[in-house]
Amino acid sequence: MRLQEAKRDLYRRLARERGYRSRAAFKLMEINGSYHLIHRGMYVVDLGSAPGGWLQVARKFVGGRGKVLGIDKNPVEPLPNIHTMQGDVNDPSLPEKILSTMGRKVDLILSDLSPNIIGVWQVDHARQISMTQNAASVADKILVKNGNAVFKAFEGSMLNELRDSLKTKFSKVKLYKPKASKKASSEIYIVCLGYKGSENI
Numbered sequence: 001m002r003l004q005e006a007k008r009d010l011y012r013r014l015a016r017e018r019g020y021r022s023r024a025a026f027k028l029m030e031i032n033g034s035y036h037l038i039h040r041g042m043y044v045v046d047l048g049s050a051p052g053g054w055l056q057v058a059r060k061f062v063g064g065r066g067k068v069l070g071i072d073k074n075p076v077e078p079l080p081n082i083h084t085m086q087g088d089v090n091d092p093s094l095p096e097k098i099l100s101t102m103g104r105k106v107d108l109i110l111s112d113l114s115p116n117i118i119g120v121w122q123v124d125h126a127r128q129i130s131m132t133q134n135a136a137s138v139a140d141k142i143l144v145k146n147g148n149a150v151f152k153a154f155e156g157s158m159l160n161e162l163r164d165s166l167k168t169k170f171s172k173v174k175l176y177k178p179k180a181s182k183k184a185s186s187e188i189y190i191v192c193l194g195y196k197g198s199e200n201i
Contacts, residue, residue: 043069
């Protein structure tokens with residue numbers, strides 16, 4: 001068995017053993033371990049949340065006073081003390097629905113959005129970057145000033161433009177590749193710290 005296959009199997013096994021719905025939970029745990037993004041009492045929104053691994057991690061860290069909302073085009077099986085709704089980042093009414101559910105602006109936005117891969121790289125890359133741009137537009141409407149965000153992106157020709165755009169919205173923008181990601185995968189995470197506030201963009 002190749003090393004990468006063994007690593008994938010390790011994270012799948014760990015997810016099963018620890019009760020997480022997906023191996024992706026370990027990606028968020030790695031990111032949070034490096035940047036300490038999730039704290040008790042936080043309000044967190046996860047875009048592209050199915051099947052719910054990131055929601056489980058966020059819920060664990062925000063504690064009883066925090067609130068977690070997952071949004072996906074597909075229904076998410078219910079999870080204890082976690083709010084979910086079906087929604088699309090292309091829907092202009094989504095920010096209003098989020099604010100109505102959460103009761104206020106949120107402290108952290110997570111986005112693990114990915115299109116259905118068709119195998120034509122330029123198309124897959126462009127579609128994924130477009131989804132992340134839409135997620136960033138949602139963030140403009142629902143994120144508190146000095147809040148943080150994590151956006152998945154696909155590496156490629158449009159990544160630098162996306163990163164530069166996010167640098168106008170956040171004080172610090174970092175690229176991060178978790179060990180739990182497949183080495184051959186093009187996915188990378190953009191960690192955005194210190195939202196400047198929509199009035200300052």
